[in-house]
Amino acid sequence: MFFGFKDLVDILLVALLLYEAFRLLRTSGAVNLFWGILAYVGLWFLVSFVLRLELTGAVFNFIGSAGAVALVVIFQEEIRGMFSRIGSHMSNAQQIVRFRQQKEQGYLTKAQVHQIVLACAHMSDNKVGALIVIAVENDLEEYEQTGEIIHADISARMIENIFFKNTPLHDGALIIRDGRLQSAACILPVSKNLQIPKHYGLRHRAALGLAEKSDALCIIVSEETGKVSIAQDGKISTIKPFALAEILLPKQQQQ
Numbered sequence: 694m695f696f697g698f699k700d701l702v703d704i705l706l707v708a709l710l711l712y713e714a715f716r717l718l719r720t721s722g723a724v725n726l727f728w729g730i731l732a733y734v735g736l737w738f739l740v741s742f743v744l745r746l747e748l749t750g751a752v753f754n755f756i757g758s759a760g761a762v763a764l765v766v767i768f769q770e771e772i773r774g775m776f777s778r779i780g781s782h783m784s785n786a787q788q789i790v791r792f793r794q795q796k797e798q799g800y801l802t803k804a805q806v807h808q809i810v811l812a813c814a815h816m817s818d819n820k821v822g823a824l825i826v827i828a829v830e831n832d833l834e835e836y837e838q839t840g841e842i843i844h845a846d847i848s849a850r851m852i853e854n855i856f857f858k859n860t861p862l863h864d865g866a867l868i869i870r871d872g873r874l875q876s877a878a879c880i881l882p883v884s885k886n887l888q889i890p891k892h893y894g895l896r897h898r899a900a901l902g903l904a905e906k907s908d909a910l911c912i913i914v915s916e917e918t919g920k921v922s923i924a925q926d927g928k929i930s931t932i933k934p935f936a937l938a939e940i941l942l943p944k945q946q947q948q
Contacts, residue, residue: 733760800872801827805872806937808848808849809849812849813914813921813934816853818919820919822916824914825869826869826900826912827910827912828870828871829907829908829910831909833868833909839879839880841862841878842875845874846874847872847873852867852874855867856914865878865879866878866899881902883902884898884905886901886905894916896915903924904929910924910925910940911924923937
C-alpha cells in the first residue's frame with residue numbers, strides 16, 4: 694500500500710489532536726485519564742480493524758460514543774478554555790494592529806500606563822497585595838458583574854486606595870477596560886493547573902485562571918514578597934514593576 698501525502702497529513706492531525714488532549718488533561722490533573730483513553734482507543738482499533746470482531750467492536754463503539762459525551766460534560770470548562778486560547782492565538786495579528794492603535798480603539802494611553810505602573814511600584818514597595826486585569830479583546834463582562842462597578846478614571850491613587858488593606862474593595866480583582874477602571878472586587882476563576890509553583894497564592898492562581906480562559910493581561914502584586922508578576926496566554930512570570938510599561942505600551946509610544 695502506497696504511503697502518500699494525505700496519509701502524512703492524517704497522522705500529523707491525529708498527533709496534534711492527541712497532544713492537545715494530553716495538555717488539556719494534564720493541566721486539569723487528569724493525565725492518567727489520558728493514558729486510559731489512549732489504551733481504550735488502541736484496544737478498539739485492534740478489535741475492530743485488525744481482528745475484525747464485529748460484536749465486540751459494536752460494544753466498543755457504543756461505549757466510545759457514550760464516553761465521548763460524558764467527557765465533554767465533565768471537562769466542559771477545560772474544553773471551553775482550550776477553544777478560547779485557540780481563538781486568541783488566531784487573532785494575534787489583529788490584536789497587534791489594534792494594540793498599536795490604542796488611542797483610536799480606546800485602549801491605554803501612555804499617561805494611563807504611567808499611572809498603573811506607578812501604583813504597582815508603590816504597592817510593591819509597601820507589600821500591598823493587588824490583582825489588576827487589563828482587558829484586551831475578549832469580553833470580561835461576566836467577571837465585571839461579580840464586583841462593584843466604579844467606572845472611574847485611571848489614577849495611581851485610586852488604584853492604591855482600592856487595594857489598601859481592610860478597605861471594602863481590596864479583596865478581589867480590579868478590571869480595566871476601554872481606558873477606565875470598570876469594576877473592583879471582582880471574582881475570577883481559579884486555575885486548576887497542578888503545575889503552578891506552591892509559593893504562588895490565590896491571587897496568582899486566579900490571575901492564571903483568567904489568563905487560561907481569555908487574552909486578558911493580569912498584573913499581580915504579592916502581599917508576602919512585594920514581587921510583581923504578569924499572567925497572559927496561560928503563562929505567569931515575575932517582572933520588575935517598571936518593566937510593565939514596555940509590556941503595556943507599543944514600542945513607538947515608549948519614546
